[in-house]
Structures are given as C-alpha cells and as structure tokens.
Amino acid sequence: MSTLLEMRTITKEFPGVKALDQVNLVVERGEIHAICGENGAGKSTLMKVLSGVYPAGTYDGEIHFEGALATFKNIRESEDQGIIIIHQELALVPELSIAENIFLGNETAKGGVINWHEANQHTEKLLAKVGLSEAPTTRIDSLGVGKQQLVEIAKALSKDVKLLILDEPTAALQENDSKKLLDLMLELKSQGVTSIIISHKLNEVGFVADTVTVIRDGMSVSTIDASNGVSEDEIVRDMVGRDMSDRYPAREPRAGEMLLEVENWNVWHPEHSERQVIKDISFNVRAGEVVGIAGLMGSGRTELAMSIFGKSYGRKISGTVKLHGTVADVSRVDRAIDAGLAYVTEDRKSLGLILDETIQFNTTLANLDGVSKAGVLNANSETKVAEEYREALKTRTPSVFQKVGNLSGGNQQKVVLAKWLFTGPEVLILDEPTRGIDVGAKYEIYSIINDLSADGKGVVMISSEMPELLGMCDRIYVMNEGALVGELAAKDASQERIMSLIVTE
Structure with a gap:
C-alpha cells in the first residue's frame, strides 16, 4: 500500500x-x-x-x-x-x-x-x-x-x-x-x-x-x-481513557408498587384510517423498574409511546392509562405532563430540542411555570435550574448559554433528559435514548437511568439495540406488527428468545 x-x-x-x-x-x-x-x-x-x-x-x-x-x-x-x-x-x-x-x-x-x-x-x-x-x-x-x-x-x-x-x-x-x-x-x-x-x-x-x-x-x-x-x-x-469491563452499570432490581398501567390500547394511522397501528396493547411498569420494549423497526414501538404521551400520534385512540391506580388524562401533551409522564423522542434534533437556542432555554422549555411567577419568566431562576442539571448530568459545555446545536450528540441527549426531568415525571419514556452517541456517553446515560429507578421513578426504554435492553431492563416486552407478542423477565431474556418471539408470532 x-x-x-x-x-x-x-x-x-x-x-x-x-x-x-x-x-x-x-x-x-x-x-x-x-x-x-x-x-x-x-x-x-x-x-x-x-x-x-x-x-x-x-x-x-x-x-x-x-x-x-x-x-x-x-x-x-x-x-x-x-x-x-x-x-x-x-x-x-x-x-x-x-x-x-x-x-x-x-x-x-x-x-x-x-x-x-x-x-x-x-x-x-x-x-x-x-x-x-x-x-x-x-x-x-x-x-x-x-x-x-x-x-x-x-x-x-x-x-x-x-x-x-x-x-x-x-x-x-x-x-x-x-x-x-x-x-x-x-x-x-x-x-x-x-x-x-x-x-x-x-x-x-x-x-x-x-x-x-x-x-x-x-x-x-x-x-x-x-x-x-x-x-x-x-x-x-x-x-x-480507562478500562470499561462492564458496558452497563450495576443496578439492584427494586420494583415497588404498581405505577403505570396501560390497558387495551388501540391506535389507528393518522392518515390511513383503515390501518390499525397499535392493536389492543396492555402493559405495566412498577416504581423503580426499567421496562424495555423490543421489536424491529416498524413494529409500532414509537407509535405506542407517542400515542400514550398526550395522544401526539394517531387517531381513533382508545384504551386506558392509569397512574397509581387512577385513570390519567393523557388527551393532550400538557395534560400528560401534568399527570406525570415524560417522553424523550428518538429524534432529538428535530423533535426534542431547539438547536438554535441555548442549553438554558431548552432545559426549562417543558416547565416554564417552574421558572416563572405571575406569567413572568425569571431569568435568574432559569439559569440556576440549567446549571443544576448541567452539573447533575455532567453535561460537557463551557456555559449554559451555549447553543444546543454546538454540542455533541451525547451532551444534546443530556439536555433533552434535563428538559423532561425538570417537569418532575413519575414515568419517563425513553425512545432510543443512546442513538448516535458513543460508548462513554452511553454509560453516563445508563447511570442516569439507574439513578431514576433508584429514586422510585418508572422507566420505559425503547431500543433497537437488544444488548442494551438486556443489560439495562428488569423486564422486556416484545412487539411485532403493532401488537405485544411476549414478555420476558431479565433472567429469562436473550437476543435469541426475543427474535424467536418476533418471527414466530
């Protein structure tokens, strides 16, 4: 050569x-x-x-x-x-x-x-x-x-x-x-x-x-x-710059009381009224639990998440969402947030962030009431909140006044997480939370997920990477063609078992 x-x-x-x-x-x-x-x-x-x-x-x-x-x-x-x-x-x-x-x-x-x-x-x-x-x-x-x-x-x-x-x-x-x-x-x-x-x-x-x-x-x-x-x-x-003998941080399963219950959830395509996208799905998440959703691209995972989060996808949506055993109003995004849900989209650049705005602006965007009084935004409070999340999530940036579009993918993902954590959710739905970020940043995101579960939050984790689901989740639901085709406990799950559920159902 x-x-x-x-x-x-x-x-x-x-x-x-x-x-x-x-x-x-x-x-x-x-x-x-x-x-x-x-x-x-x-x-x-x-x-x-x-x-x-x-x-x-x-x-x-x-x-x-x-x-x-x-x-x-x-x-x-x-x-x-x-x-x-x-x-x-x-x-x-x-x-x-x-x-x-x-x-x-x-x-x-x-x-x-x-x-x-x-x-x-x-x-x-x-x-x-x-x-x-x-x-x-x-x-x-x-x-x-x-x-x-x-x-x-x-x-x-x-x-x-x-x-x-x-x-x-x-x-x-x-x-x-x-x-x-x-x-x-x-x-x-x-x-x-x-x-x-x-x-x-x-x-x-x-x-x-x-x-x-x-x-x-x-x-x-x-x-x-x-x-x-x-x-x-x-x-x-x-x-x-260091050995990483384990790609996934250790965590102790600590499932508590029933937190989220989705029952008989059905969704039709927003444009093709004859096409049912989500078919009679029921699943649950306990406090302190990380629950995975596996499936091939096009299986309906994202559509399920978005339809639950304020019915932001689909039409003719039916079914029930309960939080702490009580039916929750998720008919609009703001009501879903008030009920205790948060959704981290798989497309952070188009749907999760305003790239031309600062870290500070994006961090408080979903909860402006938290940094306002009588409808007037308090800039000092906004800066304080952004700084707290920058430090807590170890976001690498010289300043919270940095534009989000100038950050790396892993740091952008941390800003998206900060935005939703500031809303104080009970259940956080993470759609492809580590897509396009490196192994070191992935580990940091996984550690944040573990901290959330340790605090008693419920986490729903959607991922195309089966090793990620196997390494992080307590239970895994498997989807195919808009329906749930199986549920596996972590100890019983493997890539082969997940794939067999997809191809045999």
Missing part, C-alpha cells in the same frame, strides 16, 4: 474551545480506515478540516493528499480532488428524483440544457453499483433511510471518488440496511476506493476496518492495525 492521505499536527480552535490539538492521521490507499472517539472528541471536526468545510487558514497543520500539499478553500475544491464526505444528516432534496439529486450542481448539460436521457442512463449504472434497482425518476421521499444512504454513495461515485468519508453512516439504519451498506464498503474497497468511516458501532468497525485511529479530547491517542481483527475493549479503553 502507498499513503493516500496524511494529516499532520492539525489544530483547530473555536472561541474558548480547542477542538483539535496536534492530530495526526495517515490513510493508506485502498484501505478502510475507521475513526473512533467519544462525542465531542473532534472526529467530525477533523473531517470538516479535510473536506474544506473549515478552509485552509482557519486551522494549523498540514494536509497532504496524493503526495501534494492540499489547501482546500471549500468543499468543491476537495471534491475536485476526489474527496467526498457523506454527513450523518443526509444532504438530499426529498422532493427531487434520484437522478436530480445525484447530479444536483453537477448537471449533464450542454448550452444550459440538461440532457435527462444521459443523466438517467448514468444514474442507472450508478444505482446498479450500490445495489439499488429503483428507477432514476423515483422521488427521494419515497425511499427508506437505508436506500437514501445508498443514493448518497451513488452520488459520491458520480464524482470520481478517491477517498470516501462516511460520518456515522449506519446511525439511523436497521440491522439489514446496515449490513448492506458495510458490504458495499467492502465491495468498493475491492474496486480500489479508499474509505474513512466514523462510527460508534464497534462491531461494525471490526467488520470493515483495516486500521482504527482513536481520538480523545481532540487528540489522536492511538492507531490500531485491525486487518486481522481488533479488540473492542482496546478501542473502548483508548476512547474513554
């Missing part, structure tokens, strides 16, 4: 924060190179330096690509050299076709007139390379997230890619789609494409990576040869 990319002593500073400190990265031609690190370690910042998002002159250090000094002023300049980055938030226009998205800004035109026949023909060949059979005229918004990710890769291939950078490419994908994408990376490798993958999913890193570079606190701390396999524990130790 020969060296394709070398980043030497890269240092990048923002006001009050050194995001990168003397980082070194060497990527060999034809390899898959993984970059791992905790949220906020600097992984994405390093890739933005490489791709010209942060142009030459805004950072210290040097980039050498194909043996020459690179001083990219913008993304177009890096793309012209064959460096293509696919961000975690897909950059596709939903209302346009696949072909229109692939050639957007790079149209096959002559004399200002686009040759759609040529564009569609070229698109078909690119889609075949990434394993898609959809027509080039198919609208993006008709595709699932997994296929949209493949369209992004097809778009990269249209630009004669030499170095493909994928930032958390499987974060929003279910297992089958993740496997297809990883297999595609290996296929592209066989065709000579060099890739960099940023991922929190260490099993996926082990599956595809030839080399792993670990970044911690803005510094490159290790480079590991993974061509013959790699120890996840070694990566984790380098990521967090």
